[in-house]
Amino acid sequence: MMLNDRKLKILQAVIHSYITSAEPVGSRTIAKKYNLGVSSATIRNEMSDLEELGYLLQPHTSAGRIPSDKAYRLYVDNLMQIRKITEEERRKIKLSLLKEIREIEQVIQNAAKILSELTNCTSLAIAPQIKRSKLKRIQLIPIDEHKVLVVMVTDTGIVKNTVFRIENGVREEQLEKITNYLNSRLKGCSIEDISKNIDTEFVKDMYDLRDTIKDILPLINQSIDGMYEVDLFADGVTNIFNFPEYNDIARAKSFISFIENKESVVDMLLKSGFHDIEIIIGRENCYEEVSNCSLITATYSLNGKTIGKIGVIGPTRMDYSKVVSVVKSIAFDLNEILNYFIL
Template sequence: MGLNIRKQQVLEAIVESHIVTAEPVSSRSIARKYRLGVSPATIRNEMSDLEELGLILQPHTSAGRIPSQPGYRYYVDRLMKKSKLTLREEKIVRAIFAQRAKALANIIQRTIKTVSQLTDYLVLLSGPQLENAALKKIKAIPLTPQKALVVIVTETGWLESKMVDLPSGMTTADLAHIENVLNTYFRGLTFPQISRTILHNVYDELIKQRRVLDRIMEIVEAVLQEDADETVYLGGAQNIIKQPEYSDIAEVRNLMSIIEEEEILRAILKKTDPNVVTVRIGREINYDPAAGYSVVSAVYSIGGNAVGTIGLMGPMRMDYARAVAVVEYITEILSEVLSKDTFY
């Protein structure tokens, strides 16, 4: 849809004014605030054309206009100016993430808290997906002459521990040898990357410990092929309900019903393009109760492998430029932190 420069200026003014005020925008307020060099009457004519094109709407009997879903889409795709966090904000974010974390859960909590402080929207974060998890280390810890604790740690921070029975005569040195061989061959690999050749070499080296090795391999496979859906973590609900849209209790109830549907939130995040920040507006979310919302999301990675998604969900009147800037920067920092050996 091609618009001339003046129509683009009027649409941009309506979107940006409505984002700030949550009120319908009049031709007079545009003429006064944006100094487009034309009269309110000329602006009204442009608004009429934009309304015919379906880019703006006239709510109720108000003299002002608000953007429609296609109007927001046009703004995001063609008119929105790129935004960045301030240097002070970037410094604060880096300082928060520079603190050493003892577990992945700390990183997730830190991320949600940080993003909640930077925006007034709902924060959605899907935990690292195990299907892409690579092994970080395997520990075999002797507990008694008959039992050992096997601990599997993945690069996404997932930790699994299981007891194994030891055959008679197995020594601490034998367990250490098993641990060293497995870490030598498996470190950095996901389970699908562990080929038959690698397994054959491992079994050749550990032929005398075959029974214990079989049990350890069962544990490794169970961890790396874990089929449970990743958890979706939430934050910032107290921020979003401060928005004018949620002065209506019905809207609050609708928001709460969406938040309670983790499967829906998971599906929303999974639609994120792995290569760019994704902006979905209104019905583009493909979930009727969320038709009045927008979602800005991006994928974060560990060592170049996409492992999870972070998103902001807010009213369709959200500040898209700010939301994109926050998601873009936090994704970059989170990927950087997780790709380092900073926890466990």
């Protein structure tokens, strides 16, 4: 059923009031706070209709009503006007993202931090999916006779540092020769194809170093395997306590436990899609632990490829207008900075 203009205005007023106060909203509150040109009795009747249509809920302990997930969905899709962020907020975003730009992970971590600060919600970000990233260079650096640092750098700015022990020992000049050979063979290969290119030909081509090569190749494969793990950044997890809905300690603990479960959070972020902006409300999320929350995410790209996601999660009563604006702004600046400094 399509809602008429009056019902839409009343529903929007209820949502605005509840987002601001966290208190169930009654018809008298709407009549006093919003100049809708109708009586409290008319508003009460319209709110009753909205409840029957599934847009409003009435908590058992209150005469007022609160928006349902259905109401929030209508609001963000059709009624919400995205609030512009302030110049001070924009400046803060830029300064934060420019703090550390040597490695892409640090840029993402900074973005998550500023996102939680500006929205007062918990921010989440997943670092680039790197299977299709290409190897820019590999470096084998001796630490001592038996320890080697393997440094792998991709074209998406990811740097993987791993220290390995070689029981038989290795000399610096040997590592330099192997490094040069590996770069000549592997540079430009996608990460997922490197293992396929590390074969017996390596041993044949560098027969004089065959014993060392046999020790080192498995270590490189281990380093590659470690790169496949998705990095998750979360910031402002305890911000959840700022919302009255989470004064219930058991409820807050359930939320925090979920956020600390990396596998579930990554799965949730990946399932939410890879659109420019995505809003998942309440029970639209498949995880029961966050069925009273909304997730707002945006993607970020490098060289035209979507490589990760960043966003916030918080109660369905969040200030969608502001949060969407901040998420969009950070994603935009993140894309700009990554493509300017990393490429």
